[in-house]
Amino acid sequence: MRGHYSDVWQAIARAFPDRPAIVTPDDTMTYRRFAADAGALAGHLARAGVGPGDAVAVMLYNRPEYLVTLFACFARAIAPVTLNYRYRATEVRALLEDSGARVLVYPTSLWPVVREAVADWAHAPALIAVDDDPPALPSADADADADADAGVPWSEAIAVPGILPVTPPAGAELRLYTGGTTGQPKAVVWGAEDILSVQLYSIYGTVGLPLPQTMDDVVAVAADPATPAPRTLPLAPFMHGTALFTSMNTLVLGGTILVIPSPRLDADAAFRFAVDAGATRLVVAGDAIALPLIEAWERSGERSFGAVGSLISSGMRFSPQAKRRFHARADLVIIDLLASTEGGPYAVNTTASVADVPGRLRLLPGAVVLDDDLREVQHLEGGRGVLAFRGTLPRGYFRDEEKTREAFPVINGVRHVMPGDWAVSHGDGTVDLLGRGSAVVNTGGEKVYPVEVEEALLAFPAIADAVVFGMPDARYGEAVTAVVVVQGTVALDADALRAHLDTLLAGYKKPRNVIVRDSLERSPHGKVDLPRMKASLRTVVGAVDTPTGTLRIVR
Incomplete structure (x- = not known):
């Protein structure tokens, strides 16, 4: 229709x-x-x-x-x-x-x-x-x-x-x-x-x-x-x-x-308005909004969340811990969607009580899992592949036919969209996500492309080399993180770097943590071993909670 x-x-x-x-x-x-x-x-x-x-x-x-x-x-x-x-x-x-x-x-x-x-x-x-x-x-x-x-x-x-x-x-x-x-x-x-x-x-x-x-x-x-x-x-x-x-x-x-x-977001005002205005459902962006909201609710001293019966979230990590805190305080349903601007939704994780958490992603009509040979494997236990959607889809990307053909392939005569999320199927209509194959950083529901941030960093005179990626963050899903090499013995001035990035990047794109290293240990082909680098930084980045909108230099 x-x-x-x-x-x-x-x-x-x-x-x-x-x-x-x-x-x-x-x-x-x-x-x-x-x-x-x-x-x-x-x-x-x-x-x-x-x-x-x-x-x-x-x-x-x-x-x-x-x-x-x-x-x-x-x-x-x-x-x-x-x-x-x-x-x-x-x-x-x-x-x-x-x-x-x-x-x-x-x-x-x-x-x-x-x-x-x-x-x-x-x-x-x-x-x-x-x-x-x-x-x-x-x-x-x-x-x-x-x-x-x-x-x-x-x-x-x-x-x-x-x-x-x-x-x-x-x-x-x-x-x-x-x-x-x-x-x-x-x-x-x-x-x-x-x-x-x-x-x-x-x-x-x-x-x-x-x-x-x-x-x-x-x-x-x-x-x-x-x-x-x-x-x-x-x-x-x-x-x-x-x-x-x-x-x-x-x-x-x-x-x-x-x-x-x-x-x-003023979480306290949002909680108060939701109750006073009789909201029946809220749209959040995972923990980035859900955590401040549940904290505001707990601060209020009120047991009830008014008429709110459901929370809807998509495109952002909504942690089991946050869901449990909501379910423990009220009888409400949390609808955690996996979707993309290009199509879907692909799957939904619905929980109605603490006992339901963490729940499992259930594929929605039109969603499939495609293996390396583009065969559907969502009906197979252990079927591993890329999530795709074959229902009603957008026309494509504005004025970009080549990108449209890449993102919306026709498979067996049917047009699909594949956002790049890998999943493994349980054979019963549910899947577990394995991660996204691309390097995009998803921070608070905002997508950040590392190359853009790297170019902005390399335009700063003191920086000779840089790599940007996402590190796990309890509230925002991922924090934009940079590892840089400075020119010779030049000291990296945090205030000057912040001012430089302010003119080039939106706030959410700027790295919260900039780690200074002697070398990025690139391979002969110029690649950085990101899994190894991320593993080496878990303790360093996690040691201090750097608020969003700030920039911390770690030497």
């Missing part, structure tokens, strides 16, 4: 105009207002000459305007393009150029980054500035709104009422940028009609509803007063597929999205 999210959201707005669609600690946006703001923004974009097939980049943290922009774009077959709000100006400029975005929607607190990104650019996108005053980030300029180049204020962009088309023109897309294993982020292109199809189980199966067969069924279920209306609080950023799709799916059921409009 294929269909459009925007069609369903409009139907709900007609059936239940006063039902809350998006709730923040300070405001409630009804479905009537949700549709009205989307219609007004769509009209503004049309008057600006932005139409079907064009792209609008969204560089916002979790705010109502993010979902309104998505709605407006979907309805007009304009491609929303997700950008990481943690990127530096050079990174933002590169992705704006790569995506061909006609418009950038951003918060005023990020004006210094945006101003630098679009400086001296004849074909820079038009800007729509979402006012987040008082500034959410310390880098904000006090006079950002006064700068004539800052773009059209959001309030003006939605000031003129507009009407959404009954259904979008053909060809609507969603473009999600992912670092993957390519270094330079690539935009995964999803057909807007295909997303709804691949999300059917997540929307209906998780709440015990039969899967709809037609778009009429989808609308009928959404308009039925008996349909469970979840209240979802995404604590992971919308720019991550799980948080975004779970929120979109909540709105398909006529539910409510709870939003804390801040770029940083």
Whole structure:
């Protein structure tokens, strides 16, 4: 079944105009207002000459305007393009150029980054500035709104009422940028009609509803007063597929999205808001969010987590220890998904009590395990191979046919996607992960490509050689770690290196630990024995807990 999210959201707005669609600690946006703001923004974009097939980049943290922009774009077959709000100006400029975005929607607190990104650019996108005053980030300029180049204020962009088309023109897309294993982020292109199809189980199966067969069924279920209306609080950023799709799916059921409009997690505030706002499910990013959240719950002294009945996580380590702490305090279900921006989900580990932990990954429909000869072995006990998915898939990578062919091979006439995760099957539909064959570092749900970090390190005059990799981290899954060799007897200045990396890399990409060695002991072919090096560093790196965002030099 294929269909459009925007069609369903409009139907709900007609059936239940006063039902809350998006709730923040300070405001409630009804479905009537949700549709009205989307219609007004769509009209503004049309008057600006932005139409079907064009792209609008969204560089916002979790705010109502993010979902309104998505709605407006979907309805007009304009491609929303997700950008990481943690990127530096050079990174933002590169992705704006790569995506061909006609418009950038951003918060005023990020004006210094945006101003630098679009400086001296004849074909820079038009800007729509979402006012987040008082500034959410310390880098904000006090006079950002006064700068004539800052773009059209959001309030003006939605000031003129507009009407959404009954259904979008053909060809609507969603473009999600992912670092993957390519270094330079690539935009995964999803057909807007295909997303709804691949999300059917997540929307209906998780709440015990039969899967709809037609778009009429989808609308009928959404308009039925008996349909469970979840209240979802995404604590992971919308720019991550799980948080975004779970929120979109909540709105398909006529539910409510709870939003804390801040770029940083305040775990105590998140716990309090979840309870007070009646959240029924939370979207987290493994231990990076789950651990601060459970600690906030324990600090609160409250036994109950309100109406919260489930936690959903994907793409990040969610440790058995953290799961046990949640299950020990409340009757809730933890849904730990294995998925990728390019497709899936591949498998899920569901636990409902302490006794269920650690649980086991169970393959989902469409997921297979392929051996070295690309034969399916998921039905065999001990079958070892690479996880793949052969269900509804994205169209590929934006403007990169070669990479698309590599990532989405056709096997026996069926198109697959293989993200690179190795697994061994138990023959009963469950698997154990063996690890990812690529060198990508997954830290707090963010993907970091070592080559990019190595190049930034080697651009620092004092560094002669460098290798970057991930080391186990209790909270973030992996910590970006670098081993470097300095030039001669030059001392490595931590403050100078930090300042250098600040201009080149987003915070999560910067190594937390830089270990200085006399040599990397490269082989005659120039390779570093990473397993041996990692083993030698376990005690050194684990000896001190280096907070994220800091840089520690170990000699």
